[in-house]
Amino acid sequence: MIIITFMLKLTVQRQAILDLINASNRHWDADEVARALADSGGSVGIATVYRGLAALESQGFIDSIQLADKKRYERADKAHHDHMICTRCGHIEEFSHETIEELQQVAASERGFKLTGHQLVMFGFCSRCAKELDR
Ligand SMILES: [Zn+2]
Ligand SMILES: [Zn+2]
Structure with a gap:
């Protein structure tokens, strides 16, 4: 019990x-x-x-x-997307780019790699932080 x-x-x-x-x-x-x-x-x-x-x-x-x-x-129910992370304020931007998606497939098949999924995380400054840093 x-x-x-x-x-x-x-x-x-x-x-x-x-x-x-x-x-x-x-x-x-x-x-x-x-x-x-x-x-x-x-x-x-x-x-x-x-x-x-x-x-x-x-x-x-x-x-x-x-x-x-x-x-x-x-x-888990969102459509596939990747992420950009602002290393200054922590903002997380979701994005999906058709060409990036396609090129990953190309890079994998060139190596005989059977792609089952991917995660792409890009680090940098969000547009707001980039503007503040520029001042
Ligand atoms: Zn930021
Ligand atoms: Zn997300």
């Missing part, structure tokens, strides 16, 4: 994480998820959040992008 209660609690916590991520277009890191859950009254330990995020990702319920320092998670 203790085990069942524990597993039930785990499921409720994972559902709360999934609901949170599905409710917005944000790219969440584990700390932000833990903080948002705490703000909404359901305190969940950071280790549980990490495990929950990993489990939800491996089951295909959420997507992740690997940044230099950490992983961020987002809804």
Whole structure:
């Protein structure tokens, strides 16, 4: 019975994480998820959040992008897109570029590589930060 209660609690916590991520277009890191859950009254330990995020990702319920320092998670139901990250303010810009998509396919097939997916993360300054830095 203790085990069942524990597993039930785990499921409720994972559902709360999934609901949170599905409710917005944000790219969440584990700390932000833990903080948002705490703000909404359901305190969940950071280790549980990490495990929950990993489990939800491996089951295909959420997507992740690997940044230099950490992983961020987002809804899995968006169309394919890549990311530009501002290293100054943290802004994350989503984009999709037809030529880049095609060229990745070309680069892969030239090497006999069967492409099953890709992640492209571009680092730099967002338009607002670039303007401020120019001043
Ligand atoms: Zn910026
Ligand atoms: Zn995204």
